[in-house]
Amino acid sequence: MDSRDLPLYFELFNEIGIIEQLSRALFEARLPNGLLASHFAVLNGLIRVRDGRTPLDLARAYQVPKTTMTHTLSGLERHGLVTLRPNPKDGRSKCVWITPAGRKFRDDAVAGMAPEMARLAAEIPPERLADLVPRLTEIRRFMDADREE
Amino acid sequence: MDSRDLPLYFELFNEIGIIEQLSRALFEARLPNGLLASHFAVLNGLIRVRDGRTPLDLARAYQVPKTTMTHTLSGLERHGLVTLRPNPKDGRSKCVWITPAGRKFRDDAVAGMAPEMARLAAEIPPERLADLVPRLTEIRRFMDADREE
DNA sequence: ACTATATAGTGCGATATCGTACTAAATCAA
DNA sequence: TTGATTTAGTACGATATCGCACTATATAGT
Numbered sequence A, B: 001m002d003s004r005d006l007p008l009y010f011e012l013f014n015e016i017g018i019i020e021q022l023s024r025a026l027f028e029a030r031l032p033n034g035l036l037a038s039h040f041a042v043l044n045g046l047i048r049v050r051d052g053r054t055p056l057d058l059a060r061a062y063q064v065p066k067t068t069m070t071h072t073l074s075g076l077e078r079h080g081l082v083t084l085r086p087n088p089k090d091g092r093s094k095c096v097w098i099t100p101a102g103r104k105f106r107d108d109a110v111a112g113m114a115p116e117m118a119r120l121a122a123e124i125p126p127e128r129l130a131d132l133v134p135r136l137t138e139i140r141r142f143m144d145a146d147r148e149e
Numbered sequence C: 001a002c003t004a005t006a007t008a009g010t011g012c013g014a015t016a017t018c019g020t021a022c023t024a025a026a027t028c029a030a
Numbered sequence D: 001t002t003g004a005t006t007t008a009g010t011a012c013g014a015t016a017t018c019g020c021a022c023t024a025t026a027t028a029g030t
Helices: A003-028 A037-048 A055-061 A066-078 A100-123 A126-147 B003-028 B037-048 B055-061 B066-078 B100-123 B126-147
Strands: A082-086 A094-098 B082-086 B094-098
Touching: A003 A037, A003 A100, A003 B003, A003 B100, A003 B126, A037 A055, A037 A066, A037 A082, A037 A094, A037 A100, A055 A066, A055 A094, A066 A082, A094 A100, A100 B003, A100 B126, A126 B003, A126 B100, A126 B126, B003 B037, B003 B100, B037 B055, B037 B066, B037 B082, B037 B094, B037 B100, B055 B066, B055 B094, B066 B082, B094 B100
Parallel strands: none
Antiparallel strands: A082 A094, B082 B094
16 A cells, blocks of 8 residues: 555545544434433434344444443433343343334334424435435445454 | 435444544544643643633633633643643633643654554545545534624 | 623543452262 | 353443533634
8 A cells, every 4th residue: 555545545434433423422412311322323223224133232233242231231221211021032031122222212203303404304305315425335334354364 | 305215324433432532532642641632722722822821712612611711720830731821811810821742642642642543544545535624624614703793 | 891601621420341259059070 | 060161241440532611812892
C-alpha cells in the first residue's frame, strides 16, 4: 500500500465513527427511561434473525464481551422485554426469547425513528444508499472475517 | 419517503455501527495501558486541526458531553500527553495543548495501525474509498447540521 | 453600575462496558 | 469410567460515559 493512501483509510473510520455517534444519539433520544441503543439492537436481532439463541451467540453477533451481554440481557429481562429459559440442549446455557412487550417495544422504536429517517431521505435519497450500503457490507464482512485469525 | 425504503436506512446505520465497533476494537488492541480510542481521537484532532482549543470546543467537535471531555482530558494530562493552561481570553476557560510526548504517542499509534490498514487495502483498494468517503462525509455533514435545530 | 442570564469547567452519582476470575456443565483423552 | 480440558454464564472490580447540579466568570438588559 502506498503510504499516501493511509490518511484515506483513517478518514473512512473517522467518518464512520462520527456517524455512529450521531445516529446513536439520535436513536437513544427516542428510547424511554433506562433503555439504550444496545438494548434495542439485541431486540432487533432477536426479531431480524430469530430468538431462542444463547447469550453467547448474541455476544458474538454484536461483537461484545459475554459479560456485557449478560448485563444487557438482565436489563431487558428486568423490563420484561425478553425471557431467559434454560437451554434444553446444554445444561450450562440459556436461551433468549423475546416477549410480546419486547416485540411491541421494538416496533414502536422503529416507527418512532421513521420521521428522522425521512428527514435524512430528503437529503440522501434511497438510490444513493442502494450503492453505498453494499460497499459498507463488503468492508464489514472483511473486517469481521479478518478479526478471527 | 416510501415506507419500503425505511429498512435500507436502518441497514445503513447498522453496518456503520458494526464497522465502528470492529475498528475501535482493532484500534484499542494497539494502544498501550489505560489509553483508549477516545484519547487517541482527541490527540489526533489537536494535530489535524490545531491545538490550543478549549475543552468545550473539543467536546462539541467529538459530540460528547463536556463532562466526558473533562474526564478524557484528565486522563491525557495524567499521562503527560497534553497540558491544560488558562485561557487568556476567558477567565472561565482553559486551552488544551499537545505535548511532544503526546505528538509522539499519536504518531506511533498511526504508524502501528498501518499494517492493519494495508490488510484492508489489499481487499478494498483506495480507488473504491475515494468515492465512498465523500458520501459518508455528506451524510455526516447533514446529520451534524440537522442535530442543531 | 447593577442585576439577571448565559457559559466554562468540574464534582458527584448512576449506569455501561469490559477484563479477570470463578462455578458448573460438557467434552476429550486415556 | 475417570481425570483433564473446554465452554457458558456470572460475580466482581476498574474505568468510561453521561446527566445533574454547582461555582466562577462573562455577557446582556436596564
